[in-house]
Amino acid sequence: MNPLGRFRRLAPKSIAARLALGSAVLVMAALIATGISTGIVLSRFIRDQIDQRLDTQIGAVTSALDKPSLPDLLALNDPPPFDRPGAGWYWTATVDGHTYRSASLNGGDIINRGSDHWWGGWHDGPPDANERPRPFNGVGPRGEPLYLRVQVVPMNGTWITITASAPAHALVRPLRDALAPVILAMLVLGMLLAAASVLQMRLGLRPLKRVTKGLEDVRAGRATHIEGSQPRELSGLVNELNSLIKQNAEGMRRARGHVSNLGHALNTPLAALSLSLAGSRNGRDTERLRLVGEMQERIRHHLGRARAAALNGPANLSTAIRPRILDLNIVLSKINAERGLSVAVDVPETLAAACEPQDLDEMLGNILDNAFKWAASTISIRGRNDGTQVLIEVADDGPGISVEKIQDVLQAGKKLDESVVGHGFGLSITRELAELYGGDLNLGKAAPGGLKVVVRLPSPVAS
Structure with a gap:
C-alpha cells in the first residue's frame, strides 16, 4: 500500500x-x-x-x-x-x-x-x-x-x-x-x-449540525424542508437537498395517488361482486366467493407493499392526533346534536402517528362515525404511546357486538343492522389502512357494555 x-x-x-x-x-x-x-x-x-x-x-x-x-x-x-x-x-x-x-x-x-x-x-x-x-x-x-x-x-x-x-x-x-x-x-x-x-x-x-438536525426533522415529518439561513459554503448543498426533498415528496404524492386509485379501482368491484355472491347457495358461486376473498387479500398485501415503497416507509411521517379528533368530534356532534351525546377526549397534545393526514382522517372518521351511530349516551376517546406504536381507543355505551360476529363486521360491505344508514365498508377500510402502515384494528367489548375499537399505528421516528 x-x-x-x-x-x-x-x-x-x-x-x-x-x-x-x-x-x-x-x-x-x-x-x-x-x-x-x-x-x-x-x-x-x-x-x-x-x-x-x-x-x-x-x-x-x-x-x-x-x-x-x-x-x-x-x-x-x-x-x-x-x-x-x-x-x-x-x-x-x-x-x-x-x-x-x-x-x-x-x-x-x-x-x-x-x-x-x-x-x-x-x-x-x-x-x-x-x-x-x-x-x-x-x-x-x-x-x-x-x-x-x-x-x-x-x-x-x-x-x-x-x-x-x-x-x-x-x-x-x-x-x-x-x-x-x-x-x-x-x-x-x-x-x-x-x-x-x-x-x-x-x-x-x-452549521453542519444544523443541517443534520434539519434533515432529521424532515425525515421525522416535523418539517418539509431544511429551514434557516446557511453559510455560503453550505447554501448550495442545502438548496440541492431541499430540491431533492421536494422532488421526492412530489414523486411520493403521485405514487400514493396511483396506489390509492388502483386500490379503489380493484376493491370496489370486488366488494360488489362479493356481495352479489354472498347470498347464493350455488356451489360454484361459493367457490367464486372464496376466490374473490383470496383476490382481495392478495390485492391488500401487494397494495400495502407498493404503498410502503412509495412512501419510503411510514416512519418519515408525523401527524398530530388530538387536533384531528377534536375537528371530527365537532362535525359529528353537530350532526348528532339532537341525541345529546357526551364525548370525553383523553389524548395528549404531543401524541402523533407516522401516518398520512388524510389516511388518519379516514380511519378516525370511520371509527368515530360508527361510535356516534351506536352510542346511547357517552363516547370515550383515549390515546397513548405504546413503545414504538400509538394506540387509539374509542369506546361507546351502545349495544356492542358479540365475539362471534366481530369478524363479520370487518368484512367489506357486511352490515349487522340493515336499518342503520351506511354501506358496511367503514371498519374494513380502517383495518386495511392500519395494516398498510404496519398497524392493526381490534374490536372488543367496552366497559359500559358497548363496542371498543382499538387502532394501532406506528409512532414517528424519534429525533
Missing part, C-alpha cells in the same frame, strides 16, 4: 477529529520551530556577550603589552570577574616562551584543546595582525571546562599569544534560565491555541 493510501486508512473518520489532528500537528510544529529558533537566537546573544567581555579583556592585555616595557603588564589590574581565583575567568599572555597570567589563575595554566566553535581556522604561517580573536575549547587548572578566545598579536618583532577564558557553564546556564520562562510561555500559548482550535471547530461545524 502506498503512503497516501496508508494515511487515508489511518486517518480519523470524523471531520472534527481530522481538524483537531491537523491543528495539533501544526501547532506542535510551530511551537517546536519557535523553541528551536528562540534557543538559537538566545545562544548567539549570550555567546556574543561573553565574546565581547573576553575580547575586551584581550584588548586590555594588548594595550598593556604595547607599553615601552613588559613589566607594565604585571601592573595590570584585572577587573571582575578576572580577579576571582577559580571562577573560570582567566587570561594568559605568552611572549617568547614566558607566560603572564591573571590573578584568578593563581599560578595555574589554561590548556587549549582545539575548537568546537571553529569558523576560519589557523593560517599556514603567522596570522594577520588585525585578525579577530577566535573561539576554542579548553580546561582550567582544576580540569574545569572553559570557553576560550585566542588572539595572536605581533609586537616588537615577535608574536604574543593572548588567551582569555570564561567557564563553559556561562554559555549554558543563562540560556537555560532564559529558556525556562520561554518554554513555559510556549506551553501556555499551546494550550490557548488548542482551546482556540476546539472553539473554532465547534463554531465551524455548527
Whole structure:
C-alpha cells in the first residue's frame, strides 16, 4: 500500500477529529520551530556577550603589552570577574616562551584543546595582525571546562599569544534560565491555541449540525424542508437537498395517488361482486366467493407493499392526533346534536402517528362515525404511546357486538343492522389502512357494555 493510501486508512473518520489532528500537528510544529529558533537566537546573544567581555579583556592585555616595557603588564589590574581565583575567568599572555597570567589563575595554566566553535581556522604561517580573536575549547587548572578566545598579536618583532577564558557553564546556564520562562510561555500559548482550535471547530461545524438536525426533522415529518439561513459554503448543498426533498415528496404524492386509485379501482368491484355472491347457495358461486376473498387479500398485501415503497416507509411521517379528533368530534356532534351525546377526549397534545393526514382522517372518521351511530349516551376517546406504536381507543355505551360476529363486521360491505344508514365498508377500510402502515384494528367489548375499537399505528421516528 502506498503512503497516501496508508494515511487515508489511518486517518480519523470524523471531520472534527481530522481538524483537531491537523491543528495539533501544526501547532506542535510551530511551537517546536519557535523553541528551536528562540534557543538559537538566545545562544548567539549570550555567546556574543561573553565574546565581547573576553575580547575586551584581550584588548586590555594588548594595550598593556604595547607599553615601552613588559613589566607594565604585571601592573595590570584585572577587573571582575578576572580577579576571582577559580571562577573560570582567566587570561594568559605568552611572549617568547614566558607566560603572564591573571590573578584568578593563581599560578595555574589554561590548556587549549582545539575548537568546537571553529569558523576560519589557523593560517599556514603567522596570522594577520588585525585578525579577530577566535573561539576554542579548553580546561582550567582544576580540569574545569572553559570557553576560550585566542588572539595572536605581533609586537616588537615577535608574536604574543593572548588567551582569555570564561567557564563553559556561562554559555549554558543563562540560556537555560532564559529558556525556562520561554518554554513555559510556549506551553501556555499551546494550550490557548488548542482551546482556540476546539472553539473554532465547534463554531465551524455548527452549521453542519444544523443541517443534520434539519434533515432529521424532515425525515421525522416535523418539517418539509431544511429551514434557516446557511453559510455560503453550505447554501448550495442545502438548496440541492431541499430540491431533492421536494422532488421526492412530489414523486411520493403521485405514487400514493396511483396506489390509492388502483386500490379503489380493484376493491370496489370486488366488494360488489362479493356481495352479489354472498347470498347464493350455488356451489360454484361459493367457490367464486372464496376466490374473490383470496383476490382481495392478495390485492391488500401487494397494495400495502407498493404503498410502503412509495412512501419510503411510514416512519418519515408525523401527524398530530388530538387536533384531528377534536375537528371530527365537532362535525359529528353537530350532526348528532339532537341525541345529546357526551364525548370525553383523553389524548395528549404531543401524541402523533407516522401516518398520512388524510389516511388518519379516514380511519378516525370511520371509527368515530360508527361510535356516534351506536352510542346511547357517552363516547370515550383515549390515546397513548405504546413503545414504538400509538394506540387509539374509542369506546361507546351502545349495544356492542358479540365475539362471534366481530369478524363479520370487518368484512367489506357486511352490515349487522340493515336499518342503520351506511354501506358496511367503514371498519374494513380502517383495518386495511392500519395494516398498510404496519398497524392493526381490534374490536372488543367496552366497559359500559358497548363496542371498543382499538387502532394501532406506528409512532414517528424519534429525533
